[in-house]
Amino acid sequence: MINKPTKKVLNGLKKKGYEVYLVGGCVRDLILKRIPKDFDIITSAELKEVMRAFSRCAIVGKRFPICHVHLGDIIVEVSSFSTSGRKFGRDFSYEFERPSGCDEKDYIRWRNCMQRDFTINGLMFDPYAKMVYDYIGGIEDIRKAKVRTVISANTSFQDDCARILRALRIAARLGFRFSKETSHFIKHLSSSILKLDRGRLLMEMNYMLAYGSAEASLRLLWKFGLLEILLPLQASYFVQHGFRRRDKRSNMLLSLFSNLDKLLAPDRPCHSSLCFAGALLT
Known part of the structure; x- marks a missing residue:
């Protein structure tokens, strides 16, 4: 299930x-x-060493540098343990006790996982040892079909309000539910997404609508009161048709996106303009 360009980068560094x-x-x-x-790759190599390993490779991003490895028309993103801490902003791992029996390699992996947003995103897979490293309960939350923040939801969402939209997108795509704490602070801090610039909001909305889970995303945005912030005209449409926050019924807008979802997949998205045109049709 790992695509060929990703395998080529993994093998080249290994x-x-x-x-x-x-x-x-x-x-x-x-x-x-x-x-x-x-696919996201992380390596013990420095970014300059990744650059030397591939003929078409460039370091991008000043604040959060990563390598873009170009293989034909495909770009594979590679981050380094030495710089990945910057990507997640504040490093909360220092606020938690280092796990007992943790050797240096475990410590480096654990620190990286502690800086991620949700437990189900905090897993590392060594494809050569065929081993998944889980330091924060990600496997258990996958079994429970639950989206839960790595640190307290209040702190996590205040540190990066875009995680609120990411949580909704993940839950919509996978059909997962939220932990009680995560659900509470999504509602409580929903208005904080207005801090994000318009470009970031458009990108997040595109991820929600263009990759095969638009109907579920709209239902969650409506349930948690974010539809009014992001798509006020569509929220007004829901109100006019007496649509409740936890309504299981459908309407013309949801049916439209449900039909679109059947044609799409995470690796086969549609152009964002089609999604937003669909939203405006209502």
């Missing part, structure tokens, strides 16, 4: 003696036997 792992949502999706939207 042959040079570096540790390589798949990390994040792609590991969760592989466990669930679902097609990942993309």
